[in-house]
Every structure is written in structure tokens, then in C-alpha cells.
Amino acid sequence: MKTDKKRARLNEDIESSEVRLIGSDGSQVGVVSIEEALETAQRDGLDLVEIVPDAEPPVCKVMDYGKHIFDIKKKNALQKKKQKQTQVKEMKFRPGTDRGDYEIKLRNLVRFLENGDKAKVTLRF
Template sequence: MAQYKSAKDDSSQRTRLNQGIRAREVRVIDPDGNQLGILAIREALAAASEFGLDLVEVSPTANPPVCKIMDYGRYKYEQTKKQQEAKKKQTTFQVKEIKVRPKTGDHDLQTKLGHIRKFLERKDKVKVTVMFRGREIALSNRGRELLEQIAQEMEGLAIVEQLPKFEGRTMMMVLAPK
């Protein structure tokens, strides 16, 4: 049975146990999951010591707080396992950027489309940017056509997550894998 008042979880949230529980009355659950009812804190601590386990506050926001009689070390281990499983299930992706100009040639465009295809197959998002320099800003229609052509070429592999829009002297669109 742990003798410390409170322990710090990996989730940086304080879990109170044993003498660290501040409420006068708590709803107690025994190790088998059966409710023992609402008990004074002294009675709950006595019940926990009878089992040779810790009294752990599992729901501090409830009224009265819910405490469970359990092995705190095992509880902490199970919490870290749950966090690791949740972390495994998270999908990670990167946003790759491809830059083109309004006067980019056909061959260069085909090369860039190959790169975009490769990024999308790796499940990365692709931000396609058309950069305008100097007087090229007058060619904004050509830039929009270029982005629409790229979206059309990638129709089977990607969906347009963000439609073409201007940001300063650049026009951009975001493609996400299907």
C-alpha cells in the first residue's frame, strides 16, 4: 500500500490517493467493481487498508468524489498503456509544399506532378503554391488555371481540401490524399 499523499500522472494531472484525498465523504468502489456506497473518508481508508490496497480518487469532479480501492502502481501502468495505444492510433501526416510560377513549362509541371503524386501516395498533404514576381501578378488567371489543372490531374489520388486563394503575391491550394 502506497504511503504518499498524491502522485503525479504522466498526463500532468494530479491523482489523489489515500490521505491526499480532501473530501469528507466519497463514493467508494471495491476492487471487484461493486459499490460500497458513500462513506466518510476514514471509513473508506479503513476499507482500503483491509484489502491491502490504495484508495484512489478516479473522478474528483463528481459530487461526492468517486474513489476506487485498487493497486495504484497497476492503475498508473494501465493509464500509460492506454495513452500509448491512443498515440499509436493517431495518424501523422506532413504538409509538403510544391512551388510553381505562372510561366512554368509543361515538362517542369509534369515533374512537379510526379512529386505531388509521390507525396499523396505517402498520405501527406500537399500545398501547391503559385508565386508571382513583379508584373506577373497580372497573370493571376494563368495561376488559377494552373492550380485547376493540377487538381484535375490529381483527381483520382486527392481531394481539394482548400480551394485556390490569394495570399499576398502567392496563390495557393491544399490537396489531401483520398
């Protein structure tokens, strides 16, 4: 069975005969047979997840895979929320704009750019 590169192999999908096992508490158990690793995961009511498939033998961890995916999605959503949204500030000019109004609008444009916002200037006739 072929799996996505983004999705880790779980439980019976792991094809190796021996794995380096990491316990559910994060402790190194050592190199064990795949049957013993699956038995450990089932006894704890958790999943056996292949973390590093390219290692020899592959590194597997006993964890709750659903909770792990939920935590990753939650962390990604929090990072996305923390990203600063750049705003586009628009300044409109007309041919009849007086000098004082022009200077105020120009000063505001400079302030917007210094704050890191994008500025859009519209000349309306």
C-alpha cells in the same frame, strides 16, 4: 496540502469525512466514512483514489494506483503510435528538366497530395 489538478488525491490526502465508495471489483459499496474506506483499501493492499472530487460526497475507488497510471500511459503511447505521420515529399526541378520528366514529376506530385502527404517543390538553378 494542495495537489495538482491532473493528479488524483490518494489515501490520507482525501479531505472529505464521507465518500461514495466503489470496490476494487467495480461494485458500488455505498456512502461510507473515510476511515472505513481507508481500512477497506489497506485490507486489500490497494490505494483509495478520489475519482470525482466535485461530487457530494466525493466518489472514491479502491485500486492499485501505480498500475492505473501505468495502464493510462500505455494506452496513450498506443494511441500516439497509431496516429498517422504525415510525410513531406520533395520534388526537385531544374531549368533543364525535359517535358517527359516534368510530366512524371507532376503526376507523382498529384499522387502524393491525393494520398494525404504534404508536397514540397524545389526549383534549383
